[in-house]
Structure formats: structure tokens, C-alpha cells
Amino acid sequence: MGAAGVSAVGSGGARAGGGGRVKRVVPLVLVGVPLLVAVFGPLFVGEASRSVAFSTGGLLGTDFVGRDVLQQVLLGGRTVVLVALVATGLAYALGIPLALVAATSRRRWVDEVLMRPLDLVLAVPSLLVLVLVAGLSSPGSVTLVGVVVVVLVPEVARVVRAAALPAASGPVVEAMRMQGEGWWRTSGGYVGRSVLPTVVADLGVRFTSSVYLVASAAFLGVGVAPDASDWAVMVDRNQGGSYLVPWAVVVPALLIVSLSVGVNLLFDAHSTAVPRTLPDDPAVTPPAGTPIPATPPVDNPASSGGSRQTPAVGSIRGPQRTDDLAGSGLAARVRDLRVVVDGRPVVDGVSFELPAGKVLALVGESGSGKTTTALALLGEAPGDVHGEVATAGFVGFVPQHPSTVLNPVRRIGGVLREVVRARKPGTDPGPVVRDVLTRVGLDPTWGFRRRLPHQLSGGQQQRLVLAQTLIGDPAVVIADEPTTGQDALSRGEVAAQLKGLADRGVGVLLLSHDLDLVDELADDVLTLHAGVPTEARPPEPAPTPAPKPPLTGPTVLTVDGLSVGYRGNRVLDGVSLRLAGDECVAITGRSGQGKTTLARAIAGLHRPSAGTITVDGGVQYVFQDARLSFDDRRPVLDQVARTAVRLRGLSTPDARDEAAALLRTLGLDPATAARRPGALSGGELRRAALARALLARPRVLVCDEITAGLDARTRRVVLDHLADLDLALVVVTHDEAAVARLADRTLAVQEGGLHNR
The missing domain is CATH 1.10.3720.10 (MetI-like)
Structure with missing residues (x-):
């Protein structure tokens, strides 16, 4: 999308503006x-x-x-x-x-x-x-x-x-x-x-x-x-x-x-002009150029505040679909990309070519501009976009937070059938849906297709989004932190799926902090720092010190005979747990086994069908999908500080000061936190969610995948802070480094029970 392309889009916008004025005048006259x-x-x-x-x-x-x-x-x-x-x-x-x-x-x-x-x-x-x-x-x-x-x-x-x-x-x-x-x-x-x-x-x-x-x-x-x-x-x-x-x-x-x-x-x-909290149904891709309200993951803190528009899964944007890549063997090309928001360049001078059937990895710390660069391929980068962006066809988007593009009130089978009808008119949806679910490692049976998105684990949601994308036969797939919150086996399945895409001739743009995944998959690597390409590679995770020896404090959390189910399906059955006031227990296991269900039940967010949960003091929960836990119309700092106002009786100014100090300790600039959630990266929002919970000064803290999607430096800061806390800690994680750093003991959820690992 060079200068001519930008000019063409601008003139089209002017014509649309004239038509828009007519559309506004006619109803006023009629009324x-x-x-x-x-x-x-x-x-x-x-x-x-x-x-x-x-x-x-x-x-x-x-x-x-x-x-x-x-x-x-x-x-x-x-x-x-x-x-x-x-x-x-x-x-x-x-x-x-x-x-x-x-x-x-x-x-x-x-x-x-x-x-x-x-x-x-x-x-x-x-x-x-x-x-x-x-x-x-x-x-x-x-x-x-x-x-x-x-x-x-x-x-x-x-x-x-x-x-x-x-x-x-x-x-x-x-x-x-x-x-x-x-x-x-x-x-x-x-x-x-x-x-x-x-x-x-x-x-x-x-x-x-x-x-x-x-x-x-x-x-x-x-x-x-x-x-x-x-x-x-x-x-x-x-x-x-x-x-x-x-x-x-x-x-x-x-x-x-x-x-x-x-x-x-x-x-x-x-x-149509009123912002919406929840994204539209991604089942049917809109015409090129049609905006879809949602709150996308944005990895550059210099972005403007508030929600931005992002395409639904597999959606296509007209200005980027060009024919000049035909016969070139390229799936996408970016030349001299520059994205300016509020007068500040958040991406500056990014160029790359993505051959069909190859994997290009964009790496860098949180806020380096990875997601902003990827959104440019979808025609959805914020602010003023300069340079050329071209793709050979459909562009599929698998976001870091899959729940942002899954309709919470639609059953997954019905949505997938609608995607098939929209992408492949005249095709029987049933066999296509079963095939694509099997390809991404999900259960193709009728019972699974009847589930709602919230009944899936984070890893299952990620694979479901990939399934929606694959139905469109994309030329390019953008995978934003695809292994976030995945266990080792599921992570291997995701890696195999992305490699399979490349083997079928799809260009894969991988955005990841998982350097092992990058080494395994990437044919080429582009490192970004503050929006600028650099030759330096992000730092490897430093060796973590041995965990502190467990102390013998009084029991603050007791779980007896806990059973939890969804629509008659028993997820947890007879789970029991004791946790001392200075102890950390790590909960591990495969995606979909019930780890998050157990964590939510302990936090009082899911009502058990049987059993009891007793907490001596307050309990707080850090959500796995931190982005969805923030109101996208209010500044993040205000939402974090609100905990101290409501639960500890602090005045709003004092609560804001304490929140700012805690965020600074976690490596998050309060000026960045003063923006709305849409202007913060996933890693920044994860730290903000942790600060929000800690301001309550709980006796029990439950963290669900607290290190998922964090770069190595930020992960060390978060783990060090958690290790120094004087409280009972329940950590749901697939991150072995987090287990080694924090856990006094490790339990695995398997087949509805909780077992020593």
C-alpha cells in the first residue's frame, strides 16, 4: 500500500463521507x-x-x-x-x-x-x-x-x-x-x-x-x-x-x-457509532473494509487510549489484497512500514518478505511493536500508516486472546457451520466442520460442538480460533502468541499445526516470546525493539534460583470433596486440598482437564455441585485472559486502584498512589497504566491484573497462567515479586520455570482428580 494506495483510500473515504452526510440528513428530514x-x-x-x-x-x-x-x-x-x-x-x-x-x-x-x-x-x-x-x-x-x-x-x-x-x-x-x-x-x-x-x-x-x-x-x-x-x-x-x-x-x-x-x-x-464492549460474531466475514468493533491485543504502549477496531478471525481487508504478488512466490510483503500514533512512531522502518510456505517470526519485548506490525497486514493498524503492505490473498488472524473473537452466546458448532457457508457456499458444512476440528486436535463429536466458548479451556479456544481461520483457506496466517497458556503436549500440537500450514503453502507470521518455539519453526526471524528492526535477539530466560524452603504456617485454604460440572458433565470430582498461609502450590495438567475450573472455584467464581471451600481471610484471582477482565472504557490505573478503595477503604487519591507504586515495582509505567486497556499489551495488562489483586492484600492469591505471553525480562520481574509475597499462593501454570521458582509442591489435575506430581 504505497502512496498511491493511501491516496486512493483517502479519496474513497471522502466519497463515503459525502454519502454519509446524505444518510444522516434523510432520517432527520423524515423525522x-x-x-x-x-x-x-x-x-x-x-x-x-x-x-x-x-x-x-x-x-x-x-x-x-x-x-x-x-x-x-x-x-x-x-x-x-x-x-x-x-x-x-x-x-x-x-x-x-x-x-x-x-x-x-x-x-x-x-x-x-x-x-x-x-x-x-x-x-x-x-x-x-x-x-x-x-x-x-x-x-x-x-x-x-x-x-x-x-x-x-x-x-x-x-x-x-x-x-x-x-x-x-x-x-x-x-x-x-x-x-x-x-x-x-x-x-x-x-x-x-x-x-x-x-x-x-x-x-x-x-x-x-x-x-x-x-x-x-x-x-x-x-x-x-x-x-x-x-x-x-x-x-x-x-x-x-x-x-x-x-x-x-x-x-x-x-x-x-x-x-x-x-x-x-x-x-x-x-x-453503529456507539462503542461496543463485546466483539461481533466472527462467523461470517464482512465485506472488505468493514470495521468490526472489538478490543484487540496491542503490544505497543505508545498506542492511543481506548478500544480499536480489529478484524474478526480470518477476515480480509481490501487495501492489502493486491495482485502484484502473483507469481512471486510471496504470501506477504511489507516495505518501509511506519505507524504513527498521536505524533509518535510506534513502528518505524519495518520491511520483510514472507514467502509462501515459510514461517517468519517477529520477536521482541512487550511494547516492541509486534502486534501493531501484524495488524498492518490486516489493514487495522492504529494511527497513520505509511509504506507498502501487500498480501497474496486471505489473511487469517489467531489472536493472543482467543476469547476476544469468540461469540460467548453462540455454540461453537453453529458458528463453524456459518463460517463454512460464508467461505464455501454450496458445501455441506457437516463434514468440513468435523474435518477442521480433527485437524486442530479438537473433539469433532456432536456433544463437543454443542459447547459454548466459556466451556473450553484457553488452549481449546486457541485451537478453535485456528479452526475458524483454516476454513477460509488463507494465504497468510498471523499467529499471535499461539502457545500462551498451553501445556507441553498442546504446545507441541500447536507447533505441528503451524508447521503443517507452512507445508501446505501458507505463509505463517509468528509473534511469540516462546524462543524455543521460534527456534523450532521459524525460517527467518525479525527482532523489533521500540518499533524499530534490530539485529539483537531478546534475552534468554535467566536461571531461576531455588525456591525458598517451605514454612509451617496455619492452614488458610481448605478444599474438601470438591465437585464441579458443566451441564451435567463432571469436570472435577472429589478434589481435596490444604494450603498453609506461607505455601505455594502449583497446579499443572493438560489443557481442558479442569485447572482453571479449580482455580475459579477456589476464588468463589464458580459454584461447586458438591464439597466445601473454606478460606481464612480474603481470596483474590488473577484471570488467565487479563484483557477481558478490564473494562475497556475506563483507564487501567483507575480500575487497579479501585480494589483498595472498595476493600480497604482508602481514598481514591491514596489508592491511585499505592497502585502506581505497585505497578512501577512490577515494571509497568503508571503513565502507561493511565491509558485504557486497548492501548496496553497483553503482558502489561497481565501485570496490571496482578497489581489489582494484590492491592486487596489477600491471604490467598490464585494466579491462572500468570507468566503466559510475558517476555523473559518481565517474567523474571513477576516471578521474583510473587516469590517475595507473604501469602498462600495457588499458581495454575504450564511454565516449568514458574513451577521451579515458586512452588513448594506441585499437583496435577487429571481425569477430574488432583494428584501429586
Whole structure:
């Protein structure tokens, strides 16, 4: 993408901008005209004219009883508009709180009690409700508002609840609960904000429904009096003689339609501009150039704050798809890449060629610009991009944090089938899905395909994302820390899969701190330092000192007969554990065996089906996917400091100071932490998550893959800090160096049990 390419994109953007202005103006006109008529129309009709039953004629003629049509139009909008506005507002005022309580309650019976009666109301057609009300009550605006509210509240509650469930059950809410946050901040704040785009988009639909319900009620005599000046009444009373008095039907009908269509267009357009917390469904790749809201891993701390847009798995970006690589044997080429954010170059002078069937490794410490360089291949690098970026075809993206591109409420089999239909129209999805799952080492059976993403381990999620990518037959696959959080066997499987891709002619761009993996796979290595290519190789992990001798302190954690299951599948069965107050136990085992399930149960984030967990003091949990545990709209430093405010009663300034000092100890600059999560790398967010937990001063700390994705230098800093802590430590890890440095004893989770290793 040279200068000409940039220029072409820019001019296209200008044309799109002109079209965008037209798209914004049209809804405003469609809404504005009927609103202006409804609000100001009565001002142009004198009191004397209103009392005249018959007229000798007017600009639009007379209606079926001889009234001036223009005057009736000017007088008849307030009922429709005001009733629809009031009813819609009341429906949302009642429906949103009900939905948030239902979605965020940790007691399932609360959801049942709130939603089942609303489902019964939904089962009754709205027109039947109108008919029943027409026969049981006197007509009037108050009655009409009540009917519309009764019809709309269940619809609003159902839509908002569905939108709130992913956020309500996600790591951010769990992290906030660990911090001691109350319902108003978690549900009314974070979850409520996450459903805002859905509410905005749905608002247009509901207001349109209100308008049509009001109009229908007028036909049935539920709303205003039959002889009132009302647009809906005009259409109803004059339709029989429309060939004689057409304007008495056409004009009010057009005003109702204009108001409804305009509101829908207006709110639909606005909803696309509201940031979303959760990524869109990656099942179907959008057209080239279509942005997909999400929060990608960004490995350069100089990036601007806030979320950025990233492509979904296997998605393609038009400006990078060029034909000049045809016949060259190259899968991708980058020349003089420079990415500038807020006036600062975060990548400067990066050039490389990736031959088809080869593996190129980008290595460097956290913040060196690896992910920013990779995002340039996808057309999603932040800031101003200069230089040339070209690919030979589809580009698949396997992110460091796979959960960011997996829809939390879609079953994996259904998503994979949709990917097949989108990528390979006319192909039977079943055999393709089973084959690709087998190729990545996942269970192809029906039972496994019925699972939701959160029911998979981190390693299984990583392989699932790779499966989605492979369906598209990519020319290039970008693998960002593909062995993060993997056990040795799974790591070997990932390495074999990437090597298999290269053997089939796919160019693989590997971003990794795993230098053993780089040595095993890479045909060429490019090292980045502060965004600039360098010949130096990242430092190898230093030898770790022997662990401190275990002390004999009182027991602070007791697990007796713990059993945990998902949808009837028993993951842990009869697990028992004792942990002293100064002891570290390492939990190891293959991906999918239940290590994270045990860690979450100890932290109180997963309710066991049997057994007891007793903790003498507070417990904190460091999430495996640190990125997803942070609210992407709030500065990281504020979120870290909040723990000390809620659990220790510190003032906000004192908590921020203590948080900044702790982050500095962990090697994270407080100025970097003052940005939003989208501007921090995965390693930086992992350290921030550790600081957030430590500020609670817990007696028991549970760390899930705390060193995964960290460069060698940062890993040493984190391990040294953990080794010096005076608390009980549960470390879930595949990192043998972490086990050697920290663990007083090591246990392995296997076949639902906990065994000495």
C-alpha cells in the first residue's frame, strides 16, 4: 500500500463521507417534518377555526364530514407523537431495570420469576390486547399509554436481557465482584453501558411499534374519540371515500410512515457509532473494509487510549489484497512500514518478505511493536500508516486472546457451520466442520460442538480460533502468541499445526516470546525493539534460583470433596486440598482437564455441585485472559486502584498512589497504566491484573497462567515479586520455570482428580 494506495483510500473515504452526510440528513428530514407539524401545527389553527364543523374548502380539500383536511393534519399529530413518546419512555424505564436484574442476578430463580410472566404477555398478540382493552375500559390517552406500555415492556426486557447476558457473566463483572463492587456499579454501570448500543438500535423499533399501536388503537376506538383531530383517526374514517378525499388519507398516512421510518433510520445510524464492549460474531466475514468493533491485543504502549477496531478471525481487508504478488512466490510483503500514533512512531522502518510456505517470526519485548506490525497486514493498524503492505490473498488472524473473537452466546458448532457457508457456499458444512476440528486436535463429536466458548479451556479456544481461520483457506496466517497458556503436549500440537500450514503453502507470521518455539519453526526471524528492526535477539530466560524452603504456617485454604460440572458433565470430582498461609502450590495438567475450573472455584467464581471451600481471610484471582477482565472504557490505573478503595477503604487519591507504586515495582509505567486497556499489551495488562489483586492484600492469591505471553525480562520481574509475597499462593501454570521458582509442591489435575506430581 504505497502512496498511491493511501491516496486512493483517502479519496474513497471522502466519497463515503459525502454519502454519509446524505444518510444522516434523510432520517432527520423524515423525522423532523412530522415532528414539526405535530408540535407547531396547532399554532397555525385559530380557535375559531377549530370549532367550525364544516368548511367550504381548503388547500387539501375537506374530509368525509366536510372538515378542512389541512387544519385536521395540523391539529392531529400531537396525540400520536406524545402518546408514542410517553409510552416508549415508560416501557424502557420499566423494561431496562427488569432486564438488568434478571441478567445479572446470581440466583437463577430471580431470572425465572421476572421473565416468565413477561413471556406470557409476549405470547398474547398486541392487537388482541387492544381489543380486550377496548371492551373493558373507556377510551382515552391514559388508557392508550397503558396498553402500549403493557405490550412493549416484555419486548424491551427480553431484548435488553439478551444483550446484557454476555457482559453480566463475563470476566469484567467477575473482576469487579472480586473488588467488592456493588450491584449499581457492576450492573447498572458496566453492564448497563454495554447494552447501550442495543438499546439505541432497539429504541427506533420500539418507537415505531408505539406509533403503529397508537394508530391501531384509534381504529379500534381505544385511544382518542372517533371525531377527534388525529392522524390515525383521519386515515381510518376517510379510507372508505379515499377516491373522493384522497388527501385526507394520504397526508396523515405519509406523516405516520415518515415518522416511523425516519426514527428507525436515525437510531440505526447512531447505534453503529456507539462503542461496543463485546466483539461481533466472527462467523461470517464482512465485506472488505468493514470495521468490526472489538478490543484487540496491542503490544505497543505508545498506542492511543481506548478500544480499536480489529478484524474478526480470518477476515480480509481490501487495501492489502493486491495482485502484484502473483507469481512471486510471496504470501506477504511489507516495505518501509511506519505507524504513527498521536505524533509518535510506534513502528518505524519495518520491511520483510514472507514467502509462501515459510514461517517468519517477529520477536521482541512487550511494547516492541509486534502486534501493531501484524495488524498492518490486516489493514487495522492504529494511527497513520505509511509504506507498502501487500498480501497474496486471505489473511487469517489467531489472536493472543482467543476469547476476544469468540461469540460467548453462540455454540461453537453453529458458528463453524456459518463460517463454512460464508467461505464455501454450496458445501455441506457437516463434514468440513468435523474435518477442521480433527485437524486442530479438537473433539469433532456432536456433544463437543454443542459447547459454548466459556466451556473450553484457553488452549481449546486457541485451537478453535485456528479452526475458524483454516476454513477460509488463507494465504497468510498471523499467529499471535499461539502457545500462551498451553501445556507441553498442546504446545507441541500447536507447533505441528503451524508447521503443517507452512507445508501446505501458507505463509505463517509468528509473534511469540516462546524462543524455543521460534527456534523450532521459524525460517527467518525479525527482532523489533521500540518499533524499530534490530539485529539483537531478546534475552534468554535467566536461571531461576531455588525456591525458598517451605514454612509451617496455619492452614488458610481448605478444599474438601470438591465437585464441579458443566451441564451435567463432571469436570472435577472429589478434589481435596490444604494450603498453609506461607505455601505455594502449583497446579499443572493438560489443557481442558479442569485447572482453571479449580482455580475459579477456589476464588468463589464458580459454584461447586458438591464439597466445601473454606478460606481464612480474603481470596483474590488473577484471570488467565487479563484483557477481558478490564473494562475497556475506563483507564487501567483507575480500575487497579479501585480494589483498595472498595476493600480497604482508602481514598481514591491514596489508592491511585499505592497502585502506581505497585505497578512501577512490577515494571509497568503508571503513565502507561493511565491509558485504557486497548492501548496496553497483553503482558502489561497481565501485570496490571496482578497489581489489582494484590492491592486487596489477600491471604490467598490464585494466579491462572500468570507468566503466559510475558517476555523473559518481565517474567523474571513477576516471578521474583510473587516469590517475595507473604501469602498462600495457588499458581495454575504450564511454565516449568514458574513451577521451579515458586512452588513448594506441585499437583496435577487429571481425569477430574488432583494428584501429586
